[in-house]
Amino acid sequence: MAATERRTKLSAAFNILLWVAALGVLAENIALFRQNRGLREAAAPQIAAGMQLQMLSGLALDGRLQPVSLPAPGSKLLVIAFSPGCPACQANLEGWMKLAGTLEQNGVRVLWMSRDPVDITRDYCLKHGIPLSETLAEPPYKTYAQLGLARVPNTVLVGPGGTVEKVWAGRLDQAGWDAMFAYFGEGQGIAASARRAIVGTGGPGCGSESSGVSTRSCN
Secondary structure (H helix, E strand, C coil): CHHHHHHHHHHHHHHHHHHHHHHHHHHHHHHHHHHHHHHHHHCCCCCCCCCECCCEEEECCCCCEEEECCCCCCCCEEEEEECCCCHHHHHHHHHHHHHHHHHHHCCCEEEEEECCCHHHHHHHHHHHCCCHHHEEECCCHHHHHHCCCCCCCEEEEECHHHEEEEEEECECCHHHHHHHHHHCCCCHHHHHHHHHHHCCCCCCECCCCCCCCCCCCCC
16 A cells, blocks of 8 residues: 555656646747747838838727728828837827827827737737727738838838838837927927826837737837
């Protein structure tokens, strides 16, 4: 009886060791996967002015695939490309919200494009007051590549026919916000208010991706 109990305990201890070893290997593989993906996507092309966008699409927050109409003559579209887990995107959020509110009053459509899944994006939008009806998530590869979603945040102004007119890339510092609001002809009061969002957030550039779901780089 004692020998049987010893064998049972040894077997249990051996199984625990196997599980610990397996978890260690899994963690190492995940770390290597993230590192390799980060290196690949850090070299991904950045969207730039002058590019010609084709049809954009993404998942509406009810899960339906939704195409986006490109601007007609005389109209423009501002695309905010972001990830809920990206620190630089979070640093831009207050300025984005102020700009979006102003542009929408002037008839410019603002589209929020998240590279993360619908459930993560929906929770983030509800928390921060981003309009669900103007948010798409997890876009198919063509849209993902066109908008440079491997490297967020990007603030993209699209002109008639899908021509990219202007891109503000990364976390915006004081000069970046000044330039953006001046581009749209907005008053200094709005620009100053947006700048307050970046006080204490460090310089321009992007922090590391902190989302537990998305492991893609944040630039």
